[in-house]
Amino acid sequence: MSNLAIPAALIHAIRAARRVVVLTGAGISAESGVPTFRDAQTGLWAQYSPEELATPDAFQRNPKLVWDWYAWRRELVRNTEPNPGHRALVDMEQRVPTFTLITQNVDSLHRRAGSRGVLELHGNLFRTKCLAEDIVVKTWEDSGETPPRCPRCGAWLRPDVVWFGEALPAAVLAEAEAATAQCELFLSIGTSALVYPAAELPFMALGRGATVVEINPQPTPLSRHASFNLRNAAGDVLPQLITTVWEDKELRRPRD
Ligand code: BV8
DSSP: OOOOOOOHHHHHHHHHOSEEEEEEOTHHHHTTTOOOSSSOOOGGGGGOOHHHHSSHHHHHHOHHHHHHHHHHHHHHHHTOOOOHHHHHHHHHHHHSSEEEEEEOOOSOHHHHHTOOSOEETTEEEEEEEETTTOOBOOOOOOOSOSSOBOTTTOOBEEEEEOOTTSOOOHHHHHHHHHHHHHOSEEEEESOOSOSTTGGGHHHHHHHTTOEEEEEOSSOOTTGGGOSEEEOSOHHHHHHHHHIIIIIOTTOOOOOO
16 A cells, blocks of 8 residues: 655644543445445435435335335445454554544444444444334344334334434433544544534534644535545555554654
């Protein structure tokens, strides 16, 4: 992999940072083979857009279709592995005094890579809850009905993810916002920066005077505000960032 040009000022900002926040989106899982929301849906799902399926209305209108879409995604994700981008963030977590990883992803790949205390803003594909009681359900009888029914109250079960139009888990969001408000360095990695309130976080960091870095092969609405833009794939640039910042000690300090 070629040596990517990482500005010396960024290397020093990362070295100096004591409180680092990372926000990830679907792009960090793309190199594991998990399609992003911007990717055209494949196969059976080609004719639907996620915004059409990831909503309470879609589930009410066609619960089987929505349940099957999530079952397809669980199967797809089960057959993937964390990639070098996920693993570089586990490495970074060991090296930074205060490190907070916030993800919009529901695929568990950060946890499988070894990241600890991941703040999952939008829930998790592998957790299921009762539509009526809003309580996580771990086991249920396979009656052959799709979606399956809650063993306690008989209502439909649904994936424990945050659909469009639904509130994010308040405690998780509050913890993400508190870490963002105190950080010196905020990395926005693999997200189109379009979905709120997650997309607000880097702007909150900027407003507090933090250095904001975007890692994304494509520009986003955040790009022109970011302190640094690394137009690279996360799986390429994150491992190199770790090496350059923490292992390549002879890097000269910038001229003051
Ligand atoms: C809320 C979980 C209020 C489910 C997701 C009308 C009605 C109601 C709300 C709204 C409305 N209009 C707007 C809103 C707000 C809405 C919103 O922001 N809509 C957008 C579309 C404008 N937000 C909400 O609805 C949120 N809730 O506002 O509630 C409320 C408050 C109180 C009480 C009641 C209600 C809820 C939003 C959460 C939705 N759930 N996921 C599921 O997964 O099925 S969103 C889902 O898409 C993701 O989680 C992620 O957040 C989002 C965007 O995806 P990204 O992760 O950014 O991925 P994307 O594909 O977009 O981009 C990938 C990027 O990676 C690209 O830029 C690409 O270039 C880059 N990339 C590719 N390869 C790589 C790479 N980068 C690096 N390396 C690579 N190799």
